[in-house]
Amino acid sequence: MILCAGRNETFDFAKPIGVGLIESAISLTKLILEEKPAFLFFVGTAGSYxxxxxxDLVYSHSAANIELCFLQNRCYTPLQNIVDVEKVHVSRGTIYPSPIVNxxxxxxxxxxxxxxxxxKNIELENMEFFSVVSVANHFHIPCSGLFVVTNYCDENAHLDFIHNHAQAKELITLHVEKNMKI
Structure with a gap:
């Protein structure tokens, strides 16, 4: 099952799950319970640290949920804040390690x-991927993500995202259509 965030980041070949950690976790859980997919493939855009x-096109099987206060040593969490996909098998074997997406x-x-x-070895930022990996692991479903970088994470992040978003979506579409034969 191919997934995407939704709102302004949708694709004809993907099911939207919502934007951010909460919407995506709720929607993906519902989809899994209803459709029982064997594999999840999330596609979307990302900011680069x-x-x-x-x-750049980047595949990942690792996600994090790190907040600013954690990097400043001003908070802690009893929760696991970095997760890897339980098992990922592709035609060339298992892929590890992969870039961590926060x-x-x-x-x-x-x-x-x-x-x-x-x-901290965290390279990209995407609002949904931690939820995708966490929910997939909960249901023991293999998954991976494909990201196209739209911007650097800096003071121009939003403007660069807006400027590059349409082209990034085209690259995702071309890559998926070519490699997944949809």
Whole structure:
């Protein structure tokens, strides 16, 4: 089953699950219970903390939910805040490690924060992927994600996202149609 966020990031070949951590977790759980998919493939855009350039295509099987206060040592969590897909098998074997994609209901606009994320080996930002991996693991469904970078996580993040979003969606569509034969 191919998934996407929704709202302004939809694709004809993907089922929208909502924007952010909560909408995506609720909608994906409902979809899994109703349709019982064997595999989940999330496609979407991402911001780069600095290791990837706009329009890079990045596959991932790892997600995080790291907030600013955690990087500043001003909070803690009893929850697991970095998750890997339980098992991922592709034609060339199991893929590990993969870039970690951070998910939050907020968009990073500060390069200091972005640099701190890179220091923690977290490379990208997408609002839904942590929910996707967490829900998939709960139901023991293999999954992966494909992201096209739209922007760096800096003061221009929103403007660059808006400027690059349509082209990033086209790249996702071309890549999925070519490689998944939909």
């Amino acid at each position: 600095g290791n990837h350039q706009p329009f 998910s939050s209901n907020y968009i990073t606009t500060d390069t200091t924060f972005a640099n701190n994320m890179i220091e």
